[in-house]
Amino acid sequence: MTDTATTVTEDGPGKPARPERAGKREVWLFYWAFSIFYTALSVGICLLGRATPPPRPDVDALQATAWFDQHQWGIQVGFVFLLVIAGGAAISNGMIGYFMMRMSSGRTLAYAYIASMGVGAIPGFQLLLVCWLTATFRPDREPRILYLLYDLGMLSYNGSLGCFTAAYTVMALAILYDKNRIFPKWFAYVTIWQIVTEIMATQMWLYNSGAFAWNGVITLYIAVVVFGVWIICFLALFRIAARRETAQTPALYEPEGAR
Amino acid sequence: MTTPDTATRTRPPTRGRRLPGDVDMWVMILGDLFIFGGYFVTYMVFRAVSTEEFTAAQRHLSVGIGVTNTVVLLTSSLFAALAVIAVREGALRNAQRLLWATGACGALFTLIKAYEWHAEISRGYTISDEFFSFYYVLTGVHLVHVAFGLIFLGVAVRELRNPRRRRPAIVEQSVLFWHMIDLLWVVIFALLYLMR
Numbered sequence: 001m002t003d004t005a006t007t008v009t010e011d012g013p014g015k016p017a018r019p020e021r022a023g024k025r026e027v028w029l030f031y032w033a034f035s036i037f038y039t040a041l042s043v044g045i046c047l048l049g050r051a052t053p054p055p056r057p058d059v060d061a062l063q064a065t066a067w068f069d070q071h072q073w074g075i076q077v078g079f080v081f082l083l084v085i086a087g088g089a090a091i092s093n094g095m096i097g098y099f100m101m102r103m104s105s106g107r108t109l110a111y112a113y114i115a116s117m118g119v120g121a122i123p124g125f126q127l128l129l130v131c132w133l134t135a136t137f138r139p140d141r142e143p144r145i146l147y148l149l150y151d152l153g154m155l156s157y158n159g160s161l162g163c164f165t166a167a168y169t170v171m172a173l174a175i176l177y178d179k180n181r182i183f184p185k186w187f188a189y190v191t192i193w194q195i196v197t198e199i200m201a202t203q204m205w206l207y208n209s210g211a212f213a214w215n216g217v218i219t220l221y222i223a224v225v226v227f228g229v230w231i232i233c234f235l236a237l238f239r240i241a242a243r244r245e246t247a248q249t250p251a252l253y254e255p256e257g258a259r
Numbered sequence: 260m261t262t263p264d265t266a267t268r269t270r271p272p273t274r275g276r277r278l279p280g281d282v283d284m285w286v287m288i289l290g291d292l293f294i295f296g297g298y299f300v301t302y303m304v305f306r307a308v309s310t311e312e313f314t315a316a317q318r319h320l321s322v323g324i325g326v327t328n329t330v331v332l333l334t335s336s337l338f339a340a341l342a343v344i345a346v347r348e349g350a351l352r353n354a355q356r357l358l359w360a361t362g363a364c365g366a367l368f369t370l371i372k373a374y375e376w377h378a379e380i381s382r383g384y385t386i387s388d389e390f391f392s393f394y395y396v397l398t399g400v401h402l403v404h405v406a407f408g409l410i411f412l413g414v415a416v417r418e419l420r421n422p423r424r425r426r427p428a429i430v431e432q433s434v435l436f437w438h439m440i441d442l443l444w445v446v447i448f449a450l451l452y453l454m455r
Contacts, residue, residue: 190290218396222298
């Protein structure tokens with residue numbers, strides 16, 4: 001790795017200098033953008049939009065309509081806010097891609113990660129917002145149409161996991177092959193847990209109740225705990241990796257001979 | 260292999276001072292056991308709620324196939340443990356053979372499981388039954404782990420075939436993961452096939 005500077009300081013020669021944190025201000029800027037985006041996402045999805053924990057999957061059309069009516073304001077405020085800041089997902093994916101490009105495993109996996117997450121954001125994020133906002137801004141529509149939007153939003157949000165599985169797979173592969181140790185190897189294994197829970201979540205298409213429904217213990221709650229562990233670990237490792245970025249760290253697109 | 264086995268003989272590690280494999284793999288194993296523990300507890304809770312239905316559905320599983328698969332996996336773990344001993348003693352050719360034997364048992368386990376799934380589905384026992392939902396999901400996720408385990412065993416064999424590498428820790432890591440697969444299967448077998 002080329003990111004740890006050792007210079008002569010007032011303490012005398014040979015002593016390692018503190019990394020120049022100001023050297024990569026944009027990395028820190030995007031680190032905080034990433035953290036703030038995920039916090040805002042949690043508030044919008046969980047507290048206001050009520051998508052996590054999810055509503056019951058075993059309701060009928062009238063109950064779904066009543067549920068939209070009951071949570072109309074929260075969904076509208078939370079999801080309109082999320083639609084405005086949806087671009088934050090691209091910044092987050094780009095930041096992860098930046099660190100993956102610093103890995104010796106090559107840039108192809110970084111591009112694959114960014115592309116998979118970018119495509120996955122459409123069914124896994126945008127479609128939920130669009131479906132439920134349509135339902136709450138058009139409450140005069142027939143209950144069976146609102147019922148479809150209720151199901152479509154939740155199944156798309158929690159059940160469209162192929163892109164995320166691909167993204168986590170390439171991320172785990174990149175870390176395992178990386179010799180620069182940008183992220184530790186154990187984080188690749190934590191990412192593999194994510195792949196397993198994403199595969200388990202596909203079961204929610206088949207069940208309306210029980211452990212495998214979209215509000216089930218296995219498909220949702222255990223998966224949420226694993227995701228929580230993953231994101232906490234990731235933010236901590238992200239912070240460590242950002243701290244290593246100094247003014248001496250070469251640019252990603254600098255010609256090879258200039259390094 | 261060009262290097263004689265005796266030339267790569269390494270000193271046995273001091274007892275109690277070294278962690279087999281590496282910390283990263285232990286994080287994976289302990290976390291995986293925690294997640295599977297959650298699945299097992301969930302199964303037992305749902306079973307306790309509908310004991311009669313689960314017991315009736317369980318009778319359609321073949322205990323003989325379950326026992327066969329258990330014996331196959333336990334044998335594979337024996338081969339894997341012997342492979343680690345062989346690597347530590349520098350018997351690299353023998354270690355490779357034992358890892359191949361471990362992988363072959365894993366492939367046989369997968370084939371038997373595929374046959375069992377085919378037989379159950381052919382007789383109409385599908386995910387429409389709650390017990391069989393758990394059966395297919397738990398054994399399916401376990402099979403995904405078997406696939407990961409076979410990949411890790413392949414990495415270990417490749418490590419031993421390369422004269423410039425041959426790090427015992429890599430073999431230990433893949434064997435640790437394989438033992439975890441074995442342990443998980445023993446619990447799954449007890450829960451799905453035997454628990455009444």
